[in-house]
Amino acid sequence: MQTRITELFGIEHPIVLPGMSWISTPELVAAVCNAGGLGILASGPLSQQQTRDAIATIRSLTDKPFGIGITLMMPGAKQNAKIALELQVPVINFSLGKGDWLVEGAKQYGGKVIATVVTEKHALAAQKSGVDALLVTGHEAAAHGGEVTSLCLVPNIVDIVDIPVIAAGGFADSRGLVAALALGADAVAMGSRFATSLESSVHQNVKNAVIEKRVADTIYSKNFDGLYARVMKTPAAQKATKKPMNFLIATIKSFKAAKMVDMPLWKLLVGLIAQFDKIKMLSLFGAATEKLEAATIDGDLENGVQFIGQSQGVIHEVKSVQTIINDVVSGAETRIQSLANKQV
Ligand SMILES: Cc1cc2nc3c(=O)[nH]c(=O)nc-3n(C[C@H](O)[C@H](O)[C@H](O)COP(=O)(O)O)c2cc1C
Secondary structure, three states, rough: OOHHHHHHHHEEEEEEEEOOOOOOOOHHHHHHHHHHOOOEEEEOOOOOHHHHHHHHHHHHHHOOOOEEEEOOOOOOOOOOHHHHHOEEEEEEEEOOOOOOOHHHHHHHOOOEEEEEEHHHHHHHHHHHOOOOEEEEEOOOOOEOOOOOHHHHHHHHHHHHHOOOOOEEOOOHHHHHHHHHHHHHOEEOOOOHHHHHHHOOOOOOHHHHHHHHHOOOOOOEEEOOOOEEEEEOHHHHHHHHHHOOOOOOHHHHHHHHHHOOOOHHHHHHHHHHHHOHHHHHHHHHHHHHHHHHHHHHHHOOOOOOOEOOHHHHHOOOOOEEEHHHHHHHHHHHHHHHHHHHHHOO
8 A cells, every 4th residue: 555655764554653662662663664564663761872772673673664753852862863863764753842953864864754743833833844744643642642633633734734644543453544544644653553462562461451441441631741641541540640740759750760761860950951941741751650661561550550542442452563564454455445335
């Protein structure tokens, strides 16, 4: 199936693995690329050395194009982005910040840039900055989807930009791909679906919970990490999202999280002071790391909190990446054909 996105990135299928901390690892990225999609490495929890190593590992596992996700607001993100430019990563996907300099840097070596957006305003600004494509994340999405549902947000943004759009948030099977194409998108990004694949490093407890949970079993709240985010509905998540964490506790916990990416305390403090207007949000964001790790890595859904999308309600099986992609693509082709033949 060819679209503007498959042509732009030189991939076989209009399917993207988005960046997901601890999940979009080199192995999962390479599995998606080798199956014909575009895998995007999550660089959020990686130190500079780990970012270099992860890029090298992907290159050892696949010769296909791949991407790297950069959450610009996070401490350490700019340094990781500079490494991605230096190592000429084919696709840079940035979010939560201004990426003009990334566009400039990637253009030097023929790299492509995707901006993740959740509003019209940011979509227009990103297009103006010269990005090659947008990843538009609707309300249904795991983690930081927008206020507006994919059903309305995707066509709304498609109408106001000229560049191709990857639809994210609620897409997990062949029906989702057909729907996204019908809305004017050129590809889908599937987070919850690939997180629940055989190759995903998410703890088995989380995979089992995704299969069991229903479409309404998520919570969308600003109280977890300071930004509106969607998580799996569990007693721990209900407790964690009831009210925002105390600022002082959040700051201490965010220092612990910074250690994870080998960031010296002085650098973190300079970063926090430089973004003083966002200091509370950054602290809460960092503080959430502990609970996310507990769920995603340790499988502790009693105390941890798991990002997940509403699409968990249509995920009924743990399948390999290759099977997921085959099923989505062949199912979509059949559906498109049967829709074309339908008598109205
Ligand atoms: C388990 C999980 C972890 C995620 N972690 C991150 C993350 O660390 N950073 C980020 O920007 N998005 C993260 N996301 C969101 C995805 O990048 C993507 O926007 C979302 O999954 C799309 O919606 P879907 O889950 O309905 O496919 C995560 C998603 C999942 C399912």
